[in-house]
């Protein structure tokens with residue numbers, strides 16, 4: 064996780080300077096003198112500088128629990144937007160909390176819903192302080208995607224990421240998959256999967272995705288008979304969205320209630336071509 068931050072917000076026509084001023088005052092920001100004629104305001108909050116220009120807000124400085132809270136709220140200030148590279152920087156500071164609950168009012172995620180007594184009433188509040196009425200459905204965040212063996216062998220996962228899909232996802236790559244391949248004696252496939260894993264690790268370095276190998280799970284492959292069953296069990300076990308190109312497997316996963324992303328194997332060739340054209 065990064066220890067410092069350098070973000071540039073764009074200012075849209077919806078921006079109202081007083082709203083931002085109210086926001087920074089709420090965090091007990093200190094006024095600093097501007098250092099050049101283009102700066103409109105210069106605030107500092109606990110080692111974090113916020114410099115307002117005509118069309119930009121530059122935020123830079125130290126990351127700590129306090130400034131992270133400021134950064135989490137800041138994008139909700141009306142009229143501030145982030146382009147994709149700045150949004151990605153912000154995402155790296157706040158990884159998605161798997162299975163956290165999304166507030167239907169403000170869209171912030173929460174791990175905790177807590178009771179509070181108000182007069183003769185009991186109510187429940189999320190971390191954002193909005194109420195949750197404890198009525199289903201609970202909208203939860205899921206960032207885990209588990210590709211099946213064909214998706215890995217065809218290198219379609221790294222291609223999708225290179226094309227801008229699956230950004231922010233945690234790709235579940237159970238090490239046990241390599242054992243599965245051993246058990247089913249598919250050496251050509253093992254080579255292809257290792258090379259796809261290398262691709263994904265390279266992409267991870269840029270912060271676009273995360274990889275979770277669940278390396279310490281006590282799963283004995285020989286006990287199971289089918290490759291698909293092992294993968295599907297793993298998807299259930301890790302609560303992942305399954306990513307597959309196998310029609311039969313897709314049906315099977317859906318039957319057992321597993322959220323699934325399906326890519327027709329007929330589209331693999333196209334995917335390869337599009338990636339080549341777009342990333343050159």
Ligand SMILES: [Zn+2]
Nearest residue numbers: 166169191193
């Ligand atoms: Zn809320």
